[in-house]
Structure formats: structure tokens, C-alpha cells
Amino acid sequence: MSRIATLAAAFTAAVLLGSLSASAQAGFDLSPEQTGRIRVGRNAAAIAAIPAGFAFAAPGRLTVAINPSGPPLGTFATDARTIVGADPDIGHAVAEALGLDLVLVATAWADWPLGLTSGKYDAVISNVGVTEQRKEKFDFSSYRLGLHGFFVRADSGIGAIREPKDAAGLKIAVTAGTNQERILLEWSRQNVAAGLKPIEFQTFDDEAARLVALISGRADVIVQPHAQLVFIAARDRNIKRVGTLSAGWPARSDVAITTRKGSGLAAPLTLAINGLIADGSYARILARWQLAEEALPASEVNPPGLPKF
Incomplete structure (x- = not known):
């Protein structure tokens, strides 16, 4: 060696x-209790934008895939079971804004595209960067700078x-x-x-x-x-x-919540994120995980992505 x-x-x-x-x-809380997690209220406009009859993977819940690869974005807590981090916090806040309970599913990075396409998950919140190639198969709601x-x-x-x-x-x-x-x-x-x-x-x-x-x-x-x-x-x-x-130098690169192409969920998710930005919850979530530099001024549906190389 x-x-x-x-x-x-x-x-x-x-x-x-x-x-x-x-x-x-x-200064990072990796406990399963997460007493410092930012709580938010319902966003009526975002809830109203959910397509009528949208079939969630589990009724009344937002099922989200995440690859808990490491802090501060996503990792297992000290109980080795609970998933915590900046991405889970975004998931909790968005679910609360939509009036839903959050279900986080630990997923290998290579497995999320098939699981999302098949309807196993409603969304993926796992540091997924927006690319033009991915936009051919998925919709995006941006929530952080890459x-x-x-x-x-x-x-x-x-x-x-x-x-x-x-x-x-x-x-x-x-x-x-x-x-x-x-x-x-x-x-x-x-x-x-x-x-x-x-x-x-x-x-x-x-x-x-x-x-x-x-x-x-x-x-x-x-x-x-x-x-x-x-x-x-x-x-x-x-x-x-x-x-x-x-990550998109010289252009901006966005990280986004990923949903099935044409499912209609990207618009309400984007409204929910922009509500969090407007009321300051978003900034507090990123600051909690020391990621204030990665804040976006606004969320967009399918923003420009990294080009194909």
C-alpha cells in the first residue's frame, strides 16, 4: 500500500x-428528533394547483426518494434509521405546505429514475441537478444552486x-x-x-x-x-x-425536486417552494445546514439545465 x-x-x-x-x-443536528426543524403552514395556492385526482403513491402523503449519501444534504441520523439533512428538511417543508405527510424512502442513486417513473415515489429530493437530457424524461422544481x-x-x-x-x-x-x-x-x-x-x-x-x-x-x-x-x-x-x-459555469446550475414528466406536480411544488422563499422559511432551512450560499432567488419549473456534452 x-x-x-x-x-x-x-x-x-x-x-x-x-x-x-x-x-x-x-453545529449540525444529526439526532432523530430534529427539534430545530423549520415548521411551516399550508399554502392554499400550492394545494389548489395539485391536479384533480392526482394519484399519490400513498394517499395523503408525499412519498419522496432520497439517497442519504452524507451530511449536510442527507444522511442517517444517530439512530441509523431516520433520514436527516437539508434535503429532508426541504421535503418536510414542501409536504407541510401542500397539506401532506412526508414519507422519505432511502434509495440508491442509480434506482431513483425507475422508481419515480413507475410511480413508486411522487418525487425525488436528492441533490438532483437539472440537465437538458434529464428534462426529456422528468419535470423539475428548482430549490438550490448547484x-x-x-x-x-x-x-x-x-x-x-x-x-x-x-x-x-x-x-x-x-x-x-x-x-x-x-x-x-x-x-x-x-x-x-x-x-x-x-x-x-x-x-x-x-x-x-x-x-x-x-x-x-x-x-x-x-x-x-x-x-x-x-x-x-x-x-x-x-x-x-x-x-x-x-456546476454549470459560466451559467448558473440548479438543483431541483424531480417529478414524473407531465404529472402536473411540478407547478404546485414550485408554488410551495416560492412560498417558503417569500416567508423566510427557505432561508432558515438552508442556514440551519450552513448552506446559505446555495440559496435561489426563486423556484422555477424546468429551468435551463446543463447542456449535453
């Missing part, structure tokens, strides 16, 4: 052992990364084949064309290995989905954010 792999394995073990207490110290984060060591002298020139010559750890790598390759190309240094890419498939590379000084910056790094930074207190990157 290589030295970096050994360090990564040790790092992962330490994280697992200390995750529960560290989560509480970082962001990647630039994070550095807490003692790093790097102040901010906002545009390609800010990343020139830096050693950046990413996952090969990801959208963030594709964008940063274009940034590097632009830098070289402008006479600046290229970005030096360090690719890792494992998050622990990327973090070890950053903390050990092998990498200057780590780039991956913003929410994941927000949680890690609050938990470990040894990395900090110096910028964000739209």
Missing part, C-alpha cells in the same frame, strides 16, 4: 470514529478563487471525469492562452485521499461539491472556503 493510501485509510478511520461528536460540535467549492488549508495564504486567473499555477485536487474537472480544464486552457501558468491537476477517486493531499501540502486546493466541504470544514476546522464554482 502506498504512503498516501495508508494515510487516507488512517484518515478515514479517524473520521468515522469521531464523526458523531464532531458533527454536534460543528455549487462546487474551492477549499484550502486553514493556514493557506490563498485568499480567493473567483475566476480562472486566480487558479493559475495552483495544484488542485479533483476527481477525474467529474464536471468540476471539465470546467477547471477549460480554466487552465484559458490561463495558458493568456500567458499564465496552467493548473496542476491531482486526481483522486477517494475523498479521504484528496483531503490528505490538501492537509499534507501536496495540493493547494480541493474542489468538489460545495455542501460536502462545508460539513467537513465545520467538523474538522482545518480547511476553509475561498470560493465557489457554479
Whole structure:
């Protein structure tokens, strides 16, 4: 086993052992009780927009699929059963606005499209990004920005990364084949064309290995989905954010509640979300999970999605 792999394995073990207490110290409530969850009232306009005779997967309930892959978006609580996080909170709020009880179903990421199409679920709330290809089969109600984060060591002298020139010559750890790598390759190309240094890419498939590379000084910056790094930074207190990157750079990229194409549920869900935005509940939900940077000004039905590449 290589030295970096050994360090990564040790790092992962330490994280697992200390995750529960560290989560509480970082300000994230991963208890099953969720006493701080934001409660909302019914939204009459959103309820009225539900198509007459709409057949919910379970009468009187909004059945939502979620992949509990990790905090702060969605994870299992300390009882190893209850699903908690920012996405579940959005689900609870939307269901309450529609006058429905929420049923969360833990689902593997690869399984949600078939389950949704077959009617097993009414919706998916699981950090699903809007793409033009997905819009051919599903409808969307946007509820969050799709962001990647630039994070550095807490003692790093790097102040901010906002545009390609800010990343020139830096050693950046990413996952090969990801959208963030594709964008940063274009940034590097632009830098070289402008006479600046290229970005030096360090690719890792494992998050622990990327973090070890950053903390050990092998990498200057780590780039991956913003929410994941927000949680890690609050938990470990040894990395900090110096910028964000739209998943659709140079355009905006939206994350959305996903529903069956033509089911008619996207409009009432969008009305419900916009009601939450208007009364401040939405902002409080995102702030509860330290994701205020991912707030949208308004929800849209089927907003522009990432293009086909």
C-alpha cells in the first residue's frame, strides 16, 4: 500500500470514529428528533394547483426518494434509521405546505429514475441537478444552486478563487471525469492562452485521499461539491472556503425536486417552494445546514439545465 493510501485509510478511520461528536460540535443536528426543524403552514395556492385526482403513491402523503449519501444534504441520523439533512428538511417543508405527510424512502442513486417513473415515489429530493437530457424524461422544481467549492488549508495564504486567473499555477485536487474537472480544464486552457501558468491537476477517486493531499501540502486546493466541504470544514476546522464554482459555469446550475414528466406536480411544488422563499422559511432551512450560499432567488419549473456534452 502506498504512503498516501495508508494515510487516507488512517484518515478515514479517524473520521468515522469521531464523526458523531464532531458533527454536534460543528453545529449540525444529526439526532432523530430534529427539534430545530423549520415548521411551516399550508399554502392554499400550492394545494389548489395539485391536479384533480392526482394519484399519490400513498394517499395523503408525499412519498419522496432520497439517497442519504452524507451530511449536510442527507444522511442517517444517530439512530441509523431516520433520514436527516437539508434535503429532508426541504421535503418536510414542501409536504407541510401542500397539506401532506412526508414519507422519505432511502434509495440508491442509480434506482431513483425507475422508481419515480413507475410511480413508486411522487418525487425525488436528492441533490438532483437539472440537465437538458434529464428534462426529456422528468419535470423539475428548482430549490438550490448547484455549487462546487474551492477549499484550502486553514493556514493557506490563498485568499480567493473567483475566476480562472486566480487558479493559475495552483495544484488542485479533483476527481477525474467529474464536471468540476471539465470546467477547471477549460480554466487552465484559458490561463495558458493568456500567458499564465496552467493548473496542476491531482486526481483522486477517494475523498479521504484528496483531503490528505490538501492537509499534507501536496495540493493547494480541493474542489468538489460545495455542501460536502462545508460539513467537513465545520467538523474538522482545518480547511476553509475561498470560493465557489457554479456546476454549470459560466451559467448558473440548479438543483431541483424531480417529478414524473407531465404529472402536473411540478407547478404546485414550485408554488410551495416560492412560498417558503417569500416567508423566510427557505432561508432558515438552508442556514440551519450552513448552506446559505446555495440559496435561489426563486423556484422555477424546468429551468435551463446543463447542456449535453
